[in-house]
Amino acid sequence: MEFVVHSYCLKGARQEPLLPPVTLTPTSLTLTVAELIRLAVAEQIAALLAQHSLQQASVREVLDRQYLSERDILQQASEGAVAMPHASESLDLDLDVGVEAERALKGFETRAFRILHNGVMLQRLDESIELGAPSTLAFIRLLPLIGG
Incomplete structure (x- = not known):
């Protein structure tokens, strides 16, 4: 069975797609959140490489934007x-799925992004989820508003 993962970046009241939607075909319908994230990241990288015609700098920029650390956000604030990094600021362009x-x-774990499964926010990496038709999966990147 296939499942689509949508990734969004919420900026105030605006919702913007950041990573392309990807289709997952897990070997089991019961996954931990950690397994779901690993599968999604592997598919996101593959989709980004195809979308950006193998331009690793562009892929690196999108990944850095999605997983900007809380420390980076606080420092910039x-x-x-808070400004999103650009690929030219990233020295390491090698993409390693692991x-x-x-x-x-x-x-x-640091709440840089949240995952919703059928509208329910997942809390822990070891939390088990049951996938079934229909299952809605969304990765949501939250960005602080200017000034707090």
């Missing part, structure tokens, strides 16, 4: 504004 999955897992 203290300087007056490394990116670990960044995503850490991002989930």
Whole structure:
């Protein structure tokens, strides 16, 4: 069975797609949140590479925007504004699915983004979810409003 994961970035009242929707075909209909994230990241990287014609700098920029750390956000906020990184600021352009999955897992743990399964917010990496038709999956990146 296939499931589509949508990724959004919420900026105030606006909702913008950040990563392309990806289709997952898990080997089991019961997954932990960590397994779901690993599957989604692998598919997101594959979709981004195809979408950006193998331009790793563009893919790196999108991934960095999705998983910007809380520390980076707080530091930038203290300087007056939160700005998304650009690929030219990233020195490491090598894309390793395992490394990116670990960044995503850490991002989930630090609440850099949330995951909704059928409208219910998932809380822990070891939490089990039952996928079935229909299942709606959304990764949501929250960005602080200017000034707080």
